[in-house]
Amino acid sequence: MSILKMSFTGRRSLALTATAVAVTLAAAGCGGDSGGGAPTLPGNPGLGGDGVVAQSVYDAAPVATDADIPAGSTMEAIRKRGYLNIGGSLDAPLLAQQNPVSGTIEGFDADMAKLLAKYIIGKPEVKTTTIGTQTREAMLQAKSVDAVFQTYTITPQRATQVAFAGPYLTSGLAVGVRKDDTSIKSVKDLAGKTVIVGANTPAVTALPSAAPGSKQIAFGTDPQALQALLQKRGDAYVQDFTLLASGAKANPGMKVVGEPFTTEAYGIGLNKEDAQFKEFVNNWLKKIQADGTWAKVWEGTLGSVVEGGAPTPPALGSADGS
Amino acid sequence: MEALTAHLSQLGHGLVTTVELTVVTTVGAMLLGIVVATLRIAPVPLLRAIGTAYVEVFQNLPLLALLVLFVFALPTIGITFPLFTSAAIVIAVYEGAYLAEAIRAGINTVGVGQAEAARAIGLTFGQSLRHVILPQGLRAVIQPIGNICIALLMNTSLAAAVGVVELTQAANNVNLVEAQPIAVFTGAGLAYMLLALIIGQVTGLLERRLAIVR
Numbered sequence: 219m220s221i222l223k224m225s226f227t228g229r230r231s232l233a234l235t236a237t238a239v240a241v242t243l244a245a246a247g248c249g250g251d252s253g254g255g256a257p258t259l260p261g262n263p264g265l266g267g268d269g270v271v272a273q274s275v276y277d278a279a280p281v282a283t284d285a286d287i288p289a290g291s292t293m294e295a296i297r298k299r300g301y302l303n304i305g306g307s308l309d310a311p312l313l314a315q316q317n318p319v320s321g322t323i324e325g326f327d328a329d330m331a332k333l334l335a336k337y338i339i340g341k342p343e344v345k346t347t348t349i350g351t352q353t354r355e356a357m358l359q360a361k362s363v364d365a366v367f368q369t370y371t372i373t374p375q376r377a378t379q380v381a382f383a384g385p386y387l388t389s390g391l392a393v394g395v396r397k398d399d400t401s402i403k404s405v406k407d408l409a410g411k412t413v414i415v416g417a418n419t420p421a422v423t424a425l426p427s428a429a430p431g432s433k434q435i436a437f438g439t440d441p442q443a444l445q446a447l448l449q450k451r452g453d454a455y456v457q458d459f460t461l462l463a464s465g466a467k468a469n470p471g472m473k474v475v476g477e478p479f480t481t482e483a484y485g486i487g488l489n490k491e492d493a494q495f496k497e498f499v500n501n502w503l504k505k506i507q508a509d510g511t512w513a514k515v516w517e518g519t520l521g522s523v524v525e526g527g528a529p530t531p532p533a534l535g536s537a538d539g540s
Numbered sequence: 541m542e543a544l545t546a547h548l549s550q551l552g553h554g555l556v557t558t559v560e561l562t563v564v565t566t567v568g569a570m571l572l573g574i575v576v577a578t579l580r581i582a583p584v585p586l587l588r589a590i591g592t593a594y595v596e597v598f599q600n601l602p603l604l605a606l607l608v609l610f611v612f613a614l615p616t617i618g619i620t621f622p623l624f625t626s627a628a629i630v631i632a633v634y635e636g637a638y639l640a641e642a643i644r645a646g647i648n649t650v651g652v653g654q655a656e657a658a659r660a661i662g663l664t665f666g667q668s669l670r671h672v673i674l675p676q677g678l679r680a681v682i683q684p685i686g687n688i689c690i691a692l693l694m695n696t697s698l699a700a701a702v703g704v705v706e707l708t709q710a711a712n713n714v715n716l717v718e719a720q721p722i723a724v725f726t727g728a729g730l731a732y733m734l735l736a737l738i739i740g741q742v743t744g745l746l747e748r749r750l751a752i753v754r
């Protein structure tokens with residue numbers, strides 16, 4: 219039995235290493251860029267297959283008129299530069315993950331960024347700077363990036379430092395456990411347990427009140443936290459529902475239990491001083507929500523692991539701080 | 541400033557963990573360094589090869605990669621240590637390689653005549669090492685050892701990546717609430733600077749007391 223387990227986990231770590239090498243190669247420019255991402259699966263029209271938004275969604279996406287882009291504005295600077303400079307991630311499946319084969323970044327956050335780029339420039343040209351969650355505010359204040367698309371939860375305290383357009387997506391914290399665990403059915407069962415969280419995620423601050431008496435261990439990245447759960451360093455992993463769902467899909471050893479127990483409203487982080495740009499981005503969000511582009515992006519990415527159709531997009535300005 | 545003062549206890553706990561981690565690893569790395577340096581000058585070729593292999597392996601791997609491997613790869617073969625212990629072992633093993641080289645440099649400053657004289661009066665290799673060579677060799681490299689200890693202190697911040705809540709991770713957690721990275725990390729940076737200055741002062745004191753002027 220133990221030998222079986224060893225060989226199983228051994229193969230996984232080998233696969234992880236292989237993926238890491240592939241990602242490194244792709245990042246180094248060795249991966250060919252096929253433009254439209256992975257080929258569309260047959261019999262799944264409208265959806266670009268597993269976690270990929272179809273090219274037709276980009277083709278139909280709106281482009282701002284010249285009247286929307288006044289001279290001297292941030293938008294004009296971006297249009298002149300020819301690409302949108304965003305802060306994001308490369309390792310969040312279904313939200314923003316770099317495809318090791320094509321080198322393109324796929325997922326809800328990444329596709330929203332590309333659509334904003336198309337709206338401003340006319341083509342979905344995005345340069346992604348991977349940033350840690352601890353430097354987002356500093357990057358925006360220094361104008362090192364135009365916007366942050368990184369499941370950036372809107373909070374009133376953060377809103378004193380940055381401007382949030384949106385919310386463009388709502389989700390919430392949920393509980394992931396190992397598949398064979400039947401003792402934990404919801405967040406209420408976490409009291410006295412050891413709980414794994416992602417460092418710098420809302421779970422760090424939400425857990426003490428949602429599950430009093432629980433002990434926290436934090437890991438830097440989502441793959442590390444998942445691995446730690448499977449290696450029994452903790453009893454449960456509290457993370458955003460969308461991330462847990464994609465993690466459960468990739469790792470048969472874990473499952474998501476219960477409903478999300480918080481409501482997180484994700485915003486597009488922008489420079490605090492730039493009210494004009496915030497209004498512009500909010501207008502764009504309104505447009506893509508109304509014409510159905512938002513729903514198509516959701517279905518192509520997060521919708522591929524969540525049952526049921528696309529949810530109603532969150533109302534702009536509905537989160538405290540947006 | 542308020543971002544810092546409102547979370548002093550959280551940052552304080554992180555600072556204590558950083559100091560604990562630094563002290564434990566410095567002691568461990570020092571012992572390992574002496575053993576490895578001894579191996580590298582041992583009369584037996586196999587022991588010298590082991591010492592050389594140790595230094596080459598651990599000086600040429602990034603500490604973060606070692607930490608991630610130790611914390612996430614070992615459990616796949618059934619070995620799991622608590623996180624603090626894992627971080628302490630890895631940092632001690634890694635810094636041990638650097639200390640070994642500094643100590644070997646110190647040993648090289650001891651005149652050949654000293655070793656020959658020790659052998660002439662009938663001391664074994666172990667005895668001459670313990671009573672003649674190491675005491676002189678270590679005293680010659682107090683300053684470099686102090687510098688490696690300061691680097692070790694800074695390297696403990698990498699333990700944050702594998703779940704140890706030391707000063708850097710505590711600062712991360714505070715920033716998560718306050719969203720003021722510049723204030724929070726300036727505070728943490730000043731705390732690191734203070735600790736490094738203390739190590740520097742202790743090193744300087746030891747240097748003045750113990751160094752052999754040639």
